[in-house]
Each structure stands twice: as structure tokens, then as C-alpha cells.
Amino acid sequence: MNFFKKLLNIGESLIASRNRSKRASKTSSARSEADSSKRRRAKSSRKGSLSENKSAAASNGSSANSAPRGRRAKNNVRSDTDVRAKKADRPLKAPPEPASMEILKTEIPDFADFGLGERVLSAVRDMGYKTPTPIQSAAIPLILKGMDIIGTAQTGTGKTAAFSLPIIDMLKGAESKPRVLVLSPTRELASQTAAAFAAFSKYSQLESVLIQGGVSMDRQVDQLRRGADIVVATPGRLIDHMRQKTISLSAVKYLVLDEVDRMFDMGFIDDVSYIIRRCPKQRQTLFFSATMPDAVLRLSNWALKDPERVGMSIACSPAETIEHFVYPVDSIQKYDMIIEILKGIEFESLIVFTRTRMDADRIGEWLAGHAYKVSVLHSDRTQRERDKALSDFKKGKTNILVATDIASRGLDISNVGYVINYNVPEHSEDYVHRIGRTGRANREGKAITLFSSEETEFLKRIETLINSRIERKKLEGFAYRNEPVLEEEIKRPRRRNK
Numbered sequence: 001m002n003f004f005k006k007l008l009n010i011g012e013s014l015i016a017s018r019n020r021s022k023r024a025s026k027t028s029s030a031r032s033e034a035d036s037s038k039r040r041r042a043k044s045s046r047k048g049s050l051s052e053n054k055s056a057a058a059s060n061g062s063s064a065n066s067a068p069r070g071r072r073a074k075n076n077v078r079s080d081t082d083v084r085a086k087k088a089d090r091p092l093k094a095p096p097e098p099a100s101m102e103i104l105k106t107e108i109p110d111f112a113d114f115g116l117g118e119r120v121l122s123a124v125r126d127m128g129y130k131t132p133t134p135i136q137s138a139a140i141p142l143i144l145k146g147m148d149i150i151g152t153a154q155t156g157t158g159k160t161a162a163f164s165l166p167i168i169d170m171l172k173g174a175e176s177k178p179r180v181l182v183l184s185p186t187r188e189l190a191s192q193t194a195a196a197f198a199a200f201s202k203y204s205q206l207e208s209v210l211i212q213g214g215v216s217m218d219r220q221v222d223q224l225r226r227g228a229d230i231v232v233a234t235p236g237r238l239i240d241h242m243r244q245k246t247i248s249l250s251a252v253k254y255l256v257l258d259e260v261d262r263m264f265d266m267g268f269i270d271d272v273s274y275i276i277r278r279c280p281k282q283r284q285t286l287f288f289s290a291t292m293p294d295a296v297l298r299l300s301n302w303a304l305k306d307p308e309r310v311g312m313s314i315a316c317s318p319a320e321t322i323e324h325f326v327y328p329v330d331s332i333q334k335y336d337m338i339i340e341i342l343k344g345i346e347f348e349s350l351i352v353f354t355r356t357r358m359d360a361d362r363i364g365e366w367l368a369g370h371a372y373k374v375s376v377l378h379s380d381r382t383q384r385e386r387d388k389a390l391s392d393f394k395k396g397k398t399n400i401l402v403a404t405d406i407a408s409r410g411l412d413i414s415n416v417g418y419v420i421n422y423n424v425p426e427h428s429e430d431y432v433h434r435i436g437r438t439g440r441a442n443r444e445g446k447a448i449t450l451f452s453s454e455e456t457e458f459l460k461r462i463e464t465l466i467n468s469r470i471e472r473k474k475l476e477g478f479a480y481r482n483e484p485v486l487e488e489e490i491k492r493p494r495r496r497n498k
């Protein structure tokens, strides 16, 4: 091994050990990706006008992929970070020929009506999409016009395609520096989004790179060096690359902040703000959040320019295709109840959600002990274990996934017929996200929550959030220690005796 290689390795192991100790000090490994960004207070605030950028995007948005490159040249306001992207000097892949517009207009007319080019439309057709989902119908035209948007869409509604299709269409050819940056709260969501970008750019020469923690930086550095048009990243690892100058954000034109409320929950706010401040001011920003608490609203106010809102009304309600109810049960009987439920249903794949990592491990063992094929996913597992758990589950090697809330957001696992909540989630939004793992893309699904009396407060909060009462049911044939309460007593004010 030569001297430089050794130096590189030492550097890598220093970073790795720093990351390890960071991980140990935080409550979850996802959280560990958030660096101590409080020291990195950026001074700049977002100024400047996007209007020119937007009119450029609008004029290019509806044309086919053969349109000329270099729309940045139209922006006459330049900051020192605003470097014009150069044509890619890497060997470019030879994409397959797209279908003709004539065919595409016949087969997927609603998508063709957006004005997307053949290359993107051909990829949509390959995915088997026939008609756009509501969030796609609402967001794609606005994004193609160059608007900033705030999207609140339930998970499983086709949100990823809503932002990736127009972006890919507007990118045209490959260039040397990343022009798209997508920030995701979890590694799993990031990897899923990167895969979607890769699939939708199958007919173009664009390259996507996934920048996530928990794996070696070497490969990511290599990929970035070779040139990437699209970067999908978790915040902590992206900042590691920014500090080591292995990535430049100077050409970023499209910034997507996905599941922003989740990034807040996970303590990424400072990291996310730090990254946004280091992106060029002239950019289009797309902001997706299931809920809009004040802190998220404040971030959107300074990060976005005259945003249009899409999909507000459905943020906090479960999809209509999901039947969801609770089984009231003593907490000490919950393990037995899971087995009893499993015995009584037929399923292709099912997810059991737990509040804690320890519960996930224990229930995983309990189910494996009952001869079920189980994968366990939580943030204390190594990245390799997390990847294996997901891939085994997706491939059907296992048909039960026991997971903490790391899997409740954004993950697209098809054919999940059932979700079982081992406990009532503490954060009400997590309920909507957890049960949203089933009933995806208009399939039917069932979500069952095991509810013990200590969790009454959590259940009430969820019912307030979704604005409806969740039905209490009794599991027939189960040997209850105590008869379950299906209708709470309505407390009436006592009459005073005069």
C-alpha cells in the first residue's frame, strides 16, 4: 500500500471513529447523522430573485429532452457560489431509445399533457403508471413552471414521482456538477428516492448518487468525482462531504427537502439550514412535509420564494383504502395477541411497528420462535443489517418486518396487506405514517393497533389529529384476562342534590 493510500485510510478511519462516537451519544443512529451543526451558523440569508430562473424554467419545462443545455446562462445575477455547470466530461452512458411521442400520447395521455418529454414519459410508461395521482396532477405543472412549492401529501401518494419527473425533464443533458439535491431524513427513504430517480432517468444520460451515512465514504467520493447530476442525501453524511470538499453544491438548481417535519423530529434542523444556506440563492426549492408545525413553517418562509401550496387537505388522514381499528388489551397479553392475530389472517407481507428498538428485537425473536420468517429493522442495527432486513422483506424471503418508526415514513414496500402496531404511537403523526405502509397506491390494507389503557392519552391525540374515532374491536377466540372495553363510559356531570 503506498503512502497516500495509507493517509487516505487513516483519514477514513478517523471519520469513521468520529461518526461512531457521535452515534453512541445520540438516541438513534439516524439522529447520529446530524452533526454538531450549532457551531456552523451560516451568516448569509436568502436574497435575490428567482423570477428569471423561473421564467427560464417555464419556457423550457414543456419541451422535449432535446432542448439546448445551459439555462443557467440566462440568470444574470451571479453570486460567488453560482458557478455555471459545465458539460459532463465523464464517459456518458448510452440510454435506450425512448418511445415516440405519438405512442406515449396514446398510452399515457394525462402524463403527456403535462408537456413532459419522451425520455421521462417512456420511463413512466415502463413503470406501468397509467394516470397521475392527485399530488402529481397538482405539483408537476407548477414545478415545470419553475415555481417553489410546499407539498403536503400522504405517504404512498406518488410524491416522489411528483417532484422527480419534472426535475428530470428540466435537467436535459448530463453536466459535471450536481444540479439536483434531495435531502431525506432516513437512509432508507434516501435510497428509495435515489432508486426512483435512477428509474425515471433510464432514458437519459443523467447519473444519480446516493449519499448516506453508515457506509464507507470511498465509493461515494468516487461516484461524485466521476460526476453526478442528482444527489440524494441524508444531511449528516452530506455535511461530511461538504467539509471534506468532496462535493460542490455550487451548481444546485433544484433543491428538494423531503419529509421536513421528520427531519425536525430527528434533530436535523441545524444541518438542514446549514445545507440550504450553502446552495445557490438562485434555485427552485420543493418542500414536502406531512405536517406544518411552526418550526417547519418558519423554515419554509425563508427557504422558499413565493411558494404554491399543493395537497394540504389530506395530510393528516389515513388513506380511504385502509381499514384501521384498535384491539383494547392488557399490555401483558400483547405478545400472545400478535400470535393470535397472525394465526387468524392470511398475508403476503406484514409490518409490526414498535415504539422502542428493544421491543422490536424482542418481538422479532418471539415471532421467529413461533416459526415466522421475520426481519427486524431499527436504527441500532448496522447499515448492512438494515439493508438486508429490507431487501429480504421486499424479496419475500421474510414476510414479517418488525420495525421502529424509522420504517414508518416514506418507505415504499408494496403488497403490505397488514400493519400491526404493537403499541399506540406516542407522536400522533406517526400513526398516519405507520398505517400508511399498507393500502399504498390504492390497494386495500388493514391496520390493527394493540391498545392498553395506559395508552389512552396517545390514542385520544391521534383521534383528534385525524378527526375521527378509531373503532375498538374484540378479537374473537382470544383468551382475554379482562373483558376489553369497546365503548368508553361517557362521563356525565353529576347532578347536585338540592
Ligand code: AMP
Pocket (backbone or CB within 6 Å): 128, 129, 130, 131, 132, 133, 136, 154, 155, 156, 157, 158, 159, 160, 161, 410, 411, 412, 414, 440, 441
Ligand atoms: P411514493 O408516495 O412516491 O412513495 O409512491 C408510492 C407508490 O406509488 C410507489 O410504488 C410508486 O411507484 C407508485 N406510484 C407513483 N405514481 C404512480 C402512478 N401515477 N400510478 C401508479 N402508481 C404510482
